[in-house]
Amino acid sequence: MNLLEDPWVPVTAGDEPQQITLEELLCSDVSYALSHRRDDMEMAALQLLVCLVQAILTPEDDRNLLLRLEKPLDRDRYRRAAEAKKSWFDLNHQTTPFMQDRDAKDQNVTGIQKLLPGLPEGDETACLFNNKDDIQCLCPSCAAIALFNQATGAPSFGGGFKDPLRKANPITTLVFDADLRRMIWQNILPSDFIRNRFASHNDQRRDEPNWVDKITAGEKLNTSRIGLVRGLFWQPASLLLSWERERDTCSGCGAEAGMRVRFFGKRKFAYTLEGPLWPHPHSPRVLAKEKWFPVTYSNDIPPWARFSDIMIDSDEKEPALVLQHYRAIAPHSPLVLSVGGYSNKQALITRRHHDMITIGAGWPEHIDDIHGRVRLALAYGEMLEKKLYGFGENCSKNGKSFKANARDLFFQRTEALMHQSLQETKWDEEKAFCLDLAEKLEQVCRDIFEEVTTPYLSQPKGLKAYSITQRTLTKAMKDLRKPLEE
Numbered sequence: 001m002n003l004l005e006d007p008w009v010p011v012t013a014g015d016e017p018q019q020i021t022l023e024e025l026l027c028s029d030v031s032y033a034l035s036h037r038r039d040d041m042e043m044a045a046l047q048l049l050v051c052l053v054q055a056i057l058t059p060e061d062d063r064n065l066l067l068r069l070e071k072p073l074d075r076d077r078y079r080r081a082a083e084a085k086k087s088w089f090d091l092n093h094q095t096t097p098f099m100q101d102r103d104a105k106d107q108n109v110t111g112i113q114k115l116l117p118g119l120p121e122g123d124e125t126a127c128l129f130n131n132k133d134d135i136q137c138l139c140p141s142c143a144a145i146a147l148f149n150q151a152t153g154a155p156s157f158g159g160g161f162k163d164p165l166r167k168a169n170p171i172t173t174l175v176f177d178a179d180l181r182r183m184i185w186q187n188i189l190p191s192d193f194i195r196n197r198f199a200s201h202n203d204q205r206r207d208e209p210n211w212v213d214k215i216t217a218g219e220k221l222n223t224s225r226i227g228l229v230r231g232l233f234w235q236p237a238s239l240l241l242s243w244e245r246e247r248d249t250c251s252g253c254g255a256e257a258g259m260r261v262r263f264f265g266k267r268k269f270a271y272t273l274e275g276p277l278w279p280h281p282h283s284p285r286v287l288a289k290e291k292w293f294p295v296t297y298s299n300d301i302p303p304w305a306r307f308s309d310i311m312i313d314s315d316e317k318e319p320a321l322v323l324q325h326y327r328a329i330a331p332h333s334p335l336v337l338s339v340g341g342y343s344n345k346q347a348l349i350t351r352r353h354h355d356m357i358t359i360g361a362g363w364p365e366h367i368d369d370i371h372g373r374v375r376l377a378l379a380y381g382e383m384l385e386k387k388l389y390g391f392g393e394n395c396s397k398n399g400k401s402f403k404a405n406a407r408d409l410f411f412q413r414t415e416a417l418m419h420q421s422l423q424e425t426k427w428d429e430e431k432a433f434c435l436d437l438a439e440k441l442e443q444v445c446r447d448i449f450e451e452v453t454t455p456y457l458s459q460p461k462g463l464k465a466y467s468i469t470q471r472t473l474t475k476a477m478k479d480l481r482k483p484l485e486e
């Protein structure tokens, strides 16, 4: 199957899910939306589409990009672009199979389920919702998406296999649009934006994926020499899918296909990466101790609370390049962000994430205002955690669990309020808005405090701890509100 020619994009146009070609998606005026049973596969399919279009149809500048957004692409224009690069994107190519390596044939043969992050791999890891043999076979579409997802956004297979170029569990942030064709273009970077940011763009050096321009075992590579296309499709592992010409129902998406894959070979392949973290255009980065790190998921912090890490541009923080670029082309519309990734403990995936955040129109100019709202809410959350920690220590020497409970409840109860707050656009009344937000946050904190402490009021220790904490809580909330009232 060739990703530039054959139908594989899992979509719906409001009816039955189907697989269409990239040409149909980019060149027709039908409004399609992605559709897959697994939310992480849907997010990965979007990223794969963005990377494919970036690789074959990079527009020269914003003017060209806006034309692409406006109307579907001419079919001849698409076919010429696809023809030039099609040997890179054939899943079963004789010499350069997509994201694979023929040298991995029959090596360390593994069940295909291992390509889908977070599914159990043996009897002992099966759980209530997933069995070790849920995924028996994949259709070419699911196999391509899973291969890409594993290589670019999930932890390595462990045991000496390398992590993706942007490390084990990066947060991906992409611009969302209900129309898939438009959504892809909104996440594409034009040549003039890329030029000084990536090696080998528009110069004589090659910018080819690493299954075409291969690296050799033991090689030392510098990340600053990795071009945009090479980095977007970086395959850290050496593997090969085993295709069977057999009609079967895909256990990934439920589609009937004439080809299936049940196993893949994987070969240990060592190389060394030197230099700074490659600036992946779909992920934010943070600087710590003079080194760049990817922003990753940690615990169960909701994405609104990560606003600073994914949206703020400073000396220590860098939002994904697609957002830095999008800021310039659409400053007057709201920004809908699709945020996704995995939480992990080493090679084990503990949770899948896929969330949406909407940020009100005018956000590029008012980013500090929005950040202020987020910081205000986080300050209330932290204060509540501290107070309930103190209460827990005073009445049962169990501060830690009170603190964790306070945190969970605070994030649950403020989710809707904070999503609304990110969308508010009455910029002239920002101060009044923040004061109102502070009052609502106080109410949430008070309610949680009462709820958590009530069961302890029948004990003398509990009653005493309650009255101390109630007093300090009121004082702390007053202090938080004070700067807003001045």
Ligand SMILES: [Zn+2]
Binding pocket: 138, 139, 140, 141, 142, 143, 250, 251, 252, 253, 254, 255
């Ligand atoms: Zn499938």
